[in-house]
Amino acid sequence: MTTIMALILILFASMLLAGGRQGFVSFLGLIFNFGIVFISVVLIAMGFPYLIVTLINAVIILVVSIYFGNEQGRNADVAFITALLVVGLLVILIIPVQHWAQVQGFGVENTEDLEGLSLQLGVRFLDVSCAMTILSCLGAVAEAAVAVATGLTELQAHNHQISDAELRRTGTRVGKEIVGTAFNTLFFGFYGELLGLFIWFSRLHYSFGMVLNDKIFVSQLIMTLISAIGVVLTIPVTIGIVIYQHHHQPATTANDEHRLK
Amino acid sequence: MVRKRPAVQVKWLTIIIIVLVGGVAWLFTRYNASFYQQTVAQVEQVHNGHREKTTDEFQNKAYQQNQNLRLRILNGNRKGELVTTTNQFTTAQATDMEYRPGQQVFVHLNAKKHQKSNEMITGFKRDSVVVFLIWLTVTLLLVILKLRGSMALLSLVINAVLFFCAVQLDVRTNFNPIWLFAGLAVIFTVVTAFLIFGKSQETVVTIMATLGGTAAALLIAVFVLTATNQRGMNFEMMDYVTQQRLPLFYAGSMIGALGAIMDLSADITSSLFAIYREEPQLTFWELFLNARKIGRSIMGPLINVLFLIFVASTFPMMVLFLKNGNSWGYAYSMIMTLGIVQSLISGIGISLTVPITGLLAGGVCEMKVLK
CATH class of the missing domain: 1.20.1640 (Multidrug efflux transporter AcrB transmembrane fold)
Structure with a gap:
C-alpha cells in the first residue's frame, strides 16, 4: 500500500470519528476539490485560457466547500454570494499585484530542480501564478464566509426585528474571532510550507533585504496575504448582504421559505 | 444631524492618515536604495529587439526576445551613473522577465569601470509590492475591526519572531x-x-x-x-x-x-x-x-x-x-x-x-x- 493511500484511509476514519455523516460528506468534498484543482492545472498546461479555467473551477470549488458538509439553508446562500463577491474583488487585486511583483515561475533556489527541463514553453508562468493565487485563497474565504453568515442568520432567526446596528455589531464580533482563527491557520501554513526555504536563507546568510525581494518568498507571502485580505473583506461584505436582504425582503417570509425547503 | 458631523470628520481624517501612511511607505520603497548593500538600479529606457521563434524537443512553440536596457544606478559610489546592459526573455518568463521603464532591479557591477555591457541584473526589487500588501492587510484589519483587530496582529508578530529564532537555532546547532x-x-x-x-x-x-x-x-x-x-x-x-x-x-x-x-x-x-x-x-x-x-x-x-x-x-x-x-x-x-x-x-x-x-x-x- 502506498503512503498516500494509507493516510487517506486514516483521514477518512478520523473524519468519520469526528463528524459522523457530516465528516463523510466533508471528506467527499475534499476529494472532489482535489479533482477540480488537478484538472485546472492540466487544462492550463494544455493552453486553455487560464482566467476562464480558473474562474469556472473557483466557482465549483466554492459550491463544494460551502454546500458540502454544512447545513444548507439561508446561511449557506449568504455565504456563497459573499464568497463570490470577495473572490471577485480579490481577482481584481491579484492580477495587477502579480504583474507588479513578477514572482512567476522559479527562483534561483530552484535551479537544481530545473536541470534538464526545457523552459521554452508556450505557457506564460505569470498566468500560472495568477491561477495559483486565486485557487489558494478560496478555502480561507469560504471558511470565513460560512462562519460569519451562520452567526448573523442565526441571530436574525431568533429576532426578526433586529436593528442594522445590532447586526453590524454581531457581525464584527464574529468576524474578530474568525480573523484570529484564520490568520493563525494561514500564517502557520506559510511557515510550514516554507520551513526549508527559511533554513536555506539562514544557512546562506541572506540579508533581510535579499529575503524581502526573494521571488519564492514574495510569491508565497502574496498568496498568504491575499487570503488574509479575503478573510477580512468577508466580514463587511457578509454584513452588507444580510442587511440588504433584511430590508429588501421581509425576514419572516425569507426564513419560512427556507424552512419549507 | 448635528451628531453626524463629527463622525464624518473623523472618517475623513482616518482616510487621510491611511492614504498618507501608505503613500509614505510606498515612496520609501522607491527611494530606499541607499539602505541596500547590493547595487540598485532603475530601468530608464528599453529597446526591444525582434522576436525569435523557438521550438523545443517537445514541440512547445515559444519565442525569445532581446532587450537593450539603460539603467541608472541609485546607490553606491557609482550613484547616478547610466549603464547599458542586455536582457533576454522568453514567452514563459519562468526564470527570466521582460523589463519596463521605471522598474528597479539589483545589479552586479563589474569591477572595471568602463566595461559597459557586463552589468548583470541579479534580481528584481519587490519590496514595494510587499509593503503595499502588508499596508492593505493592516489597514483593512484596523478599519473593519478597529482596535479589536490589533490582537490578531500582535499574535502574528510574536509568532513570526519565535519562528525566526527557531530557524536560527536549527541552523546554528x-x-x-x-x-x-x-x-x-x-x-x-x-x-x-x-x-x-x-x-x-x-x-x-x-x-x-x-x-x-x-x-x-x-x-x-x-x-x-x-x-x-x-x-x-x-x-x-x-x-x-x-x-x-x-x-x-x-x-x-x-x-x-x-x-x-x-x-x-x-x-x-x-x-x-x-x-x-x-x-x-x-x-x-x-x-x-x-x-x-x-x-x-x-x-x-x-x-x-x-x-x-x-x-x-x-x-x-x-x-x-x-x-x-x-x-x-x-x-x-x-x-x-x-x-x-x-x-x-x-x-x-x-x-x-x-x-x-x-x-x-x-x-x-x-x-x-x-x-
Missing part, C-alpha cells in the same frame, strides 16, 4: 529539527492560547488539546511513513533542502498543521465552556457530543484551507513537468505527492482534535462539578 520545532510548537501554543483567553481554564484545555492533536498527527505520520516505507513519495523533488529531508518534512508538516489545530481547539473550547456556563447540569457525554457538533462543521472548511494552499503551490512545477512531455501520472507522483501527504497529515490532526478537545473540555467541566 545540531538539534534534531523535529524536537526543535516540537519545542517551538509548544511555545507557539502557550503564547497564542494566553493571547486568546488570558489566564483561565479555557487556556489550559486549548493548550492540551492543541498539543494532543498535533502530537497525534505527527505520531501517525511517522508511523505510517515508516510502515509503508514512504512508498509513492518522491523526496528527491522536495524543494530548498539543506539538511536531512525526512525530519525537515515532519517539522514542516507539524508547524503547517499547528495553526489550524490551535484554532479549532480554541473554537470548540470557548463554545463548550459557554454552553456549560448556561447549562451546568449537562453530563460529560452531552458535552462531548456538543463538541463534536461544533467541531464537525468547522473541521471540513479548515482542512480545505490548508489543502488548497498546499496543492495550488505546486502549480508552476506541475505545468513545467506536464509541458516537458511527462504524463499526468508521473507529474502528479513527482510534484504533488509531498504536498498531498502534508495536507493529509494536517487533515488527520485537525479531525482528531475534535474528539480530543471534546474529551478534555468535557472532563474539565465535569471535574469542577465533582468538587
